[in-house]
Amino acid sequence: MAAREVRRLSLWQDRIQTEVEISGRGQPLVYLHGPWGLAPDRAFVAGLADGHTVYAPKFPGTTHGNPDAIHALDNWFDLTVYYGELFDKLELSAPAVVGHSFGGLVAAEFAASAPKSVGRLVLIDPVGLWRDDAPVKNWMILSDKVRRPSLFANSDGEAARRFFDVPSDPAERIDTLAQFIWAQACSGKFVWPIADRGFSKHAHRIAAPTLIVWGAGDGIIPPVYAQEFARRIADARVELIDDAGHLPHLEHPEAVTKVVRTFLGS
């Protein structure tokens, strides 16, 4: 596994401190994590780093020691301007951008607002659209009984176990749980209570070739949304991942990494 550098950036008139985990070597790739923070996605990110320099920023508010950073951003306009600043600070020029779930919508909105800033776009089970006949579940208020099989096709599998696992050390346990909950709070600020904030009006502005990856058994956002995204984005294609839920990159990291790498030509 490639060595990982953690760079701490001060942004947004010094009101947001954020860590960016940088690993690998090759063409730049930005990875935007989902509502549960960067921690569950690290193994997947490491896989992407084989052939890319991966930049994985933590969402505002989810960097240790700076939870209140989330109060510095009020709306989607703030958020897209913020990501412009982040990309500039990292001196990124039209990198590939991969986003999962909530991170997928951030990636898509950024690609729509600054079409020349994203070279290629990968959206893994993104939020952002709504159909009354296929409502998206609010992942922040699900019982354990519903949440587990909604997130994972195999709710008793290794990926699900690892995702919900908490350390036995009491202090580490509290920290892990607090981060897991707070990451949902921070991302939830931009998608509560329904993750439809007008992306369908912006989608036509995406210029980057786009790959849409969807877990065929996603119980949070039904896979019909894959086509909903694809038909709104000019140059888009869809890859369904069998036997995977809302977190296909955790349940079947090899399969997801393979389609992503093929798409990126790496």
Place this chain on the structure above:
Amino acid sequence: MFHLMPYRDLPADFERLYNSAYIDPVWFDVADSDKVGQFYNATLDEMLYAAKAGLHGLCTNQHHQNVYGFMANPSIMGAVLARQTNGQNIAIIQLGSTLPSTTPPTRIAEEYAMLDCISGGRLVAGFPTGLPADATISNGVIPVEQRERFREALALVIKAWSARDIFAWNGRHYQLGMVNLWPRPIQQPHPPIWIPGSGISSTAEYVVGQDHCFCHLSYYGAKNAEQVSDRYWELVARKGRDDNPYRFSFLQLIGVGETDREAEELYAEHAEYFFHKLLYTPTYYQAIPGCLEYEALVQSLRHNPRASINLRELKAKDLFDRGFVVVGSPKTVREQLLDGIKRLRMGHLLALLHFGSMPTALCKKNIDLFAREVLPHLADLWDDTYEDRWWPERLKAKRPAAALATAS
């Protein structure tokens, strides 16, 4: 007297049908609008009865989409109570309208000012942040914004009540170009402000910082609240505030009978109804990510004493023994309440004299016994040493002896 206005006639198998009192129960499967009309009226009757019996205040509250209590707009109830109690020495305690879920919050400033005018300056202005499910699910407030909206809204309301000139409010959550509130409250610069909370979090810090009255709305009794009250009084001392007990209010379920045995028999089914059916809300509707600020979240993960209690497994006897409900003869209730009042340094006791499926006749008996046999022994407790700075000025001269005399 505090009243929740619950649904009093849930199906016997409600617990089997629903895992939550909040959000999930489907109206047309469970409830009946004609019955609910009776319940609203019964609630008003019971509260007005309490006013005549000599209690000092009537508390309403705001909740949504649940069976546990649904005064969706407490100002509507408060308006009836204010009007019907004119001439009586009783406070109208709105505890109250939830600011973060009302836009613009000046709407609440107006409603409260109306209530203060109608009641002749008897309003206590309560401002809850709102239960997570109420604010974020029923009203769509973004969880992580709930508390900052609350603070901004309250600052706006207070300014709107007392500003001499028309002003512009350029806030983060609210923007109003010309604020010139009609009417203004009789009580200037503002009525006493009470703010409820279920524990010592950032809200309690804020309340003490602003010198408002903090109301600990626990349903687990004074017997189990010492940890919260200790932390509250430590906070008060740390912030350099005085130890005036009137800056602390506490809610208690109370059931008074002629004897201990009679009381236990009379209130058992209603206590079980309350804790098994009405209060049962699962964690995923309470601990919604963002409703607690980060520090408070860490604290709650460190220490959550009730996390392991399954209320539905507790029988009435357990609920009484654990002190969740103070039940017994007047003597027993007096002793237990006095002990709690002193231990917690409670200035205002919010007596929940109606709970669960209790019918009006029993509620009135409870009110009668409480007002006649218990209240006279509790009132005046702190008055030699402390002034209640969180009580309507116009009522102070008359309470409590005069109020009791009126009732007799």
